[in-house]
Structure formats: C-alpha cells, structure tokens
Amino acid sequence: MVRKLSTILATAIVASAFALPAKAQDSIYVPLFTYRTGPFSGSGIPIANGMRDYLTMLNERDGGIGGAKLILEECETGYDTKKGVECYEAVKGKNPVMINPWSTGITLPLIPRAAVDKIPILSMAYGLSASADGETFPWIFNPPNTYWDGLSMIIKYIGEQEGGLDKLKGKKIGYIYLDAGFGREPLPLFDQLARDLGFELKLYPVPADSMQNQSSQWLSVRRDRPDYMVLYGWGALNPTAVKEAAKINYPMEKFISIWWPGDDDMRSAGPGGKGFKTLNWHAVGTDFPALQDIQKLVVDKGLSQAPKNSVGEVLYNRGVYNSMLIAEGIRNAQKLTGKTVVTGEDVRRGLETLNIDEARLKELGLEGFAGPIKLTCTDHNGHRPAFMQQWDGEKWVKISEPIEPMADRVKPLLEAAARDYAEKSTGWPKRTEPCDKQS
Template sequence: MQKKHLVLGAAFAALIGGVFVPPPAQAQDTIYIPLFTYRTGPFAGSGIPIANGMADYLNMLNERDGGIGGVKLQVEECETGYDTKKGVECYESVKSKKPVVINPYSTGITLQLIPKAAVDKIPVLSMAYGLSASADGTNFPWVFNPPVTYWDGASVFVKYAAQKEGGFDKLKGKKLGLVHLDAPYGKEPIPLLEALAKEYGFELKLYPVPASEMQNQSSLWLNVRRDRPDWIYLQGWGAMNPTAVKEAAKINFPMDRLIGVWWSGGDDDARPAGDGAKGYSSLDFHAVGTDFPVIKDIQKYVVDKGKSQVQKEKVGENLYNRGVYNSMLVAEAIRTAQQLTGKKVVTGEDVRRGLEQLNITEDRLKEMGAAGFAAPVRTSCTDHNGHHKVFMATWDGTKWVKSSDWMEPIKDKVRPLIESAAKTYVESNAGWPKRTEPCDKSS
C-alpha cells in the first residue's frame, strides 16, 4: 500500500517536473508556425472553421510540396478559447520554440502582443483584425494587418450605403447604426464612423452588445426598431452574429440594409435565421466555395486522407476559406523571406521582412491555384496593410454569393486617421521604441 503511494507520488512529481524543463532545442530544418485557435468557448462557432482552414492549407503545403522552399513546416495549435489570458500563456509557451510568425486570432490578444513583438523579434500577423493603427509600419514595424483594416471596412460600408442612396450628399440626415460587440474588437470602427458622420452629415447610432449578453439582444433590437436607422453595420463575433441576424429578421429590418463586417459573414451566422436572412450582406476579401485548384488540393492531400478535423462538407465555407487565406499570407511571407535572405530556414526577423515586402500579384495567385480567390496583396515598409479592395457577399438562403464589384476603401479618409492614431499610441506609451529595422528595397 505504502509502496504504491510512493510510486504514484514519484510518477506525479516526475510529470510535474517534466513540464517545467525547457523543451529540447528544435531541429533546425523546420519552420515552426504556431496557430492560436479556439475550438472551445463561446466563440468556437467562428473559431473552428478558421482553425481548420489555417491548419489545412499549411498541412497541404507539407504534403504536396514538402513545405515551403523544401523546408517542412511544423504547425502546432494552441487553444486560447478567445481568452486573452490563455492567449498570453500560449505566447509564452511557444516563444522558446522560435516561431516565425504569430497569428493571435483575437483583437484582445493582439493588443497584448503588439508591445512584445518588437522585443521578442517575432512578427504578429493580425489578418484584417487587431489594432487598425498598426497599419502604420513606421511606428509598428513588427505588426501586420493586411489586407484591410476595420476602418477600411467601415468606410466601404458608408460608401456602399451612399451608392445605394444615390451619392454621398444623400447621406445627410440619414441614420447609420453600428451594432457592435462591446469589446476592443467591436469598438474599433467607431472613430472612423464618427469622422465620416461629421464629414457627410449622417447620424451615427451605437448599439453595443456586452459579451455576456451576446445571445440576448432583444432589448437592443427594440431600440433599433424605435430609432429606425436606415443602415446597420454589424461588427460582431461568435454567438453574437447569428443572434443579431435572427433578431433583425424578427423585427423585419430590411435585410439588404444590414451589412456585416467580414467577421460577421460565417455560414453559421446567417443559416440559423432561415429565409429571414436572405439578402443579408457581409464584406469579404476572398471567395467562397471549393472551385479553386488550391482548395481542391487541400481536399485531395489533406481532407480526403483524414488529416484534417474539418467536416468534409464544410470545406469552402466562408470562414474556412478565411483561414486558408490567412495561411496563404503566412506562406507567401515565408517564401518572400526565403527569396530576400537566400536562407532556407528563416527566422522571425526574416519573416518580418517578408511580410513587409509581400507582393502577391495576379500571376502569383494563379501559380498558387487561387486565381479569382482573392485580390492581389501588396504591403510596404510604411504601409503594413495595403488597404485593399473588398466586395459584398450576400446570403441567398443557402450560401454566400458575391453581389458587388471589388470596392476601394475611402483611403484618403482612413490613412490620415491611422497615422494620427499611431502617433497617439506611441505618445501614450512613453518609451515606445523607434523603428530601427532597415527597409528592404522592393523587389
């Protein structure tokens, strides 16, 4: 009896001890890419398809091409549950394994990692989320948020509304509502919308949804019914989106006037509202569906071989493809870094240069098997975003359909705001490091 206890105790102690022993040094012939994902918690509905898409594309590169430039990718997921605390924990635990890029997949986690990125020399890729101001490469050399910022998205929403109303001058006196998650993510577009409201004379109505009330929005939509806004922009995430769309359908809000940001465009966001969601549009910057060679390759090399966690019929859904798109940017950044440095096994510092010199042209998209999947992406040392074009995807009752042309954000309004916001950020964080990283000549 006693002996048994002793053995058990010793085993337990060894286990605990083992946890804190630093992991053995990485084999130097792989590139380590941690993916921060959330397959648990209230945001899992949005998190699972993205996680699958990100992992599947990288695994497909491993299976099909043997990695990037002949170097295998070591992909590892870390579960954050969309919780900032766990995200930081994930970051600390992967830091020692020399990741080449971090995908935080949460605005909250991104905000925490922005100051750390420059210190630890690990670039942060917050693809179309995170801090809008971090598009300013002069002040945020280690943070990247291509292809668009939330401010670009909101400006396209205003532009689209103006188009439908018949010109920007027709916006005067109209009411534009913003239904947003009451968290840093949801509040991001407010400054831009306020600036545009002043510019074009429309009235901005804010409808914040606290994270604890995501699935209980009926009182909020009563307010919407009272205020009768002409257009509504939805900046929601997770369980908030389907609830908002359902509630909008319930109060008979005209669906063609409800526009979601790209994160509100999941298939599972629109589906629960049934026919009521028909006509609901969301912004998007990549295509949906499986009719692209790259998605076919994922199916062939990864999904059909059972190496993915995705359900087969969910491949090609909007958020799945978003994950694929995210991984494409990562892979292209690594490829660019390899070209720039001539090294095979690149480090975080190299990939930062790669992200800065990202130039995915139409030709390159074709090579990747993604012609028509997305618009070309280009970043520079000063512009870490590019402010690229987006389009409207409309829900037809069963799937998302592209319903507008590619639309340019109102760049001349967004960019000055970004630069001034970046300046404010730097000023309020005394001791913010000046950019010392040299700028590569664009190739």
C-alpha cells in the same frame, strides 16, 4: 547484459543528439492560435481548419516551404485575451516565425511585445487598424484591409445605394457591435464619418454575456428606426443579431456586416436571414487548384478536422487566405536571406516586402481567389478593396464590384492614431529596422 543495454542506450543518445539538430535545420515552427472551444468556437473552428489545412497541404504536397517542413502547433485561446497571452508566452521560446492571434483583444497586448521578442504579428484584417503604419509598427501586419477600411467601404456602399455620399446627410445609421476591443475599434472613424457626412450615428453595444439575448438592443433599433444597420459581430452574436433583426421586420438588405459572419451563422439565423449582406475579399467554394489539393491531400486522407462539406465555406477560405499570407511571408524571407530555416526577424522582412500579384496567385493555385496584394515598409496593410456579398438563403452571392476603401478619409486618421499610440506609449521605440527592397 547491462553492458549491452548501456551500449544501446549510449548509441541512442548519440544518435538523437545528431538527429535533433538535423530536424531543427529542416523545420520551421508555426504556432496557430485557435479557438475550437468556448463561446466563440462557431467562428473559430472553420478558420482554424482552413489555416491548418492549407499549411498541412504544403507539407504533404511540397514537403513544406523551400525545403523546410512546417511544424504546426495549435494553442487553444478560447478567444480569451488572458489565455492568448499565455499561449504567446508558451510558444515564444520555441522560435516561432510569426504569431497569428486571431483576436483583436489578444493582438493589443502583444503589439508592444513583438518588437522586444522579435516575433512578427500577423493580425489578418483585424487588430489595431493603426498598426497598418509600418513606420510606427514595424513588427505588426494586418493585411489586406483594416476595420477602418471595412467601415469606410460599408459607408461608401450605403452612399451608392442612396445615390451618393452627400445623400447620407440627415440619415440615421445604427451600429450594433460586440462590446469588446474588436467592436469598439472602428468607433473613432465612425464618429468622424458621421460628422463629415452629416449622418446620425446610433450605437448599440452588445456585452459578451448578452450575445444570445439582444432583445433590448433591437427594441432600441425599433424605436430609433435607423435607415441602415452596420454589424461588427463574432460568434453567437451574428446569428442572434440577424434573428432579432428579422423579428422586428428590419429590412435585411439594409443590414450590412463587416466580413466575419459565416455560413454556420446564417444557417442558425434561419430563413429570416435572406438578404443580409457582408463584406468579403476572397472567393467562396473549392473551384481552385489549391483548394482541390487540400481536399485530395489533407481532407480525403483524414488529416483535417474539417467536415468535407465545410471546405470552401467563407470562414474556411478565410483561414486558407491567412495561411497563404503566412506561407508567402516565409517563402519571401527565404528568398531574401538565402536561408532555408528562417527566423521571426527574417519573416518580418519577408512580410514587409510581400508582393503577391496575379501571376503569383496563379502559381499558388489561387487565381481568382483574391486580389493581388503588396506590402511595403510604410504600409503593412495594403488597404485592398472588398466586395459585398448577400446571403440568398443557402449560400453567399457576390453582389457588387470591388469597393475601394475611402483612403482620403481613413489614411490621415490612421496616421494620427499611430502617432497618438506611439506618444501615449512611454518609450515607444523609433523604427530602426532597415527597409528591404521589394522582392
């Protein structure tokens, strides 16, 4: 009996020894840093659902990417920088092909580690704006636009409302923001634009522990009477800001946000939020083949954590867009290297030569979902235009044509900021990574 058991055990061990490498050969490990808990979960949950569901759909529909199954693992950061770095340390030994920190605060300490550990960081439309400079930051990618691009688009839009940028002279623009890495990120550009265009900038920082108690900031707004208000908020800060704005009768059509407020935020803000505007660069809704595949193959099969009615909402689709970039980076890396199972180094090359044009978007089942995007060795962002959308009380409605960022004003500042970062970071390496041809 003992001999029989030993034989079975030995067979099992030998079988598993063969099975493990076979599994490893056919899989690619994609960790997802998410926050389904904590004070910022209101923003984190729909994004996490969208990200996970798109990649799950690829597994279900196509068996993964290029023959390699995607191994998805979430690490809960709670939007806490310390926990985010712990997540990074926990996953980096498992050969992740890329890290998506989903927090500017978490992104910043990971930037110096990425080149050392050979793991690319994808901070999609957040993080350090200057990391768009691929020469200085070969391992960091932040497509399709930076926070600085976003701010320049908002100012451009305000200029259009006033009849030209020159009309901003003498105007007052207020900036209410989460007093953290994310909210402080556009300040250098905001200061510069205020000097260049002659408007007065009023700052209203909101500490994280006052997100739900902003009456002081909005009293100051009432006193200062800015002509426009710009918002860079996250989590509970967004609905509270909209509620407080309504409370002091601030004209909602002059209250404009970066791209982060979601449907839940606006529902919490209540009827006073009607007219509030935000930037966006992708569609809402499910009228796209890829989204319908998600519904059919993931949501309907019970493989998603998303409530059915949340599929297609703005932050859910933001997560889908993020995962589309992940998937295309991996696919591109496979194409470049000829390998099925790619590494972080391969995916860095894949991202750097990303070229998602209209035809590719159609192949992906995302025609009309977002504009084309192309990254290069020097440009890790794309600096794509975004459009303005407005909350009509029930849903977001697109109200403008795409607004191009003010490249002439943003680019020199970005380059200077990148140089400054490299100079201040002792021993910052010069780029040695070769540049591949566009795929």
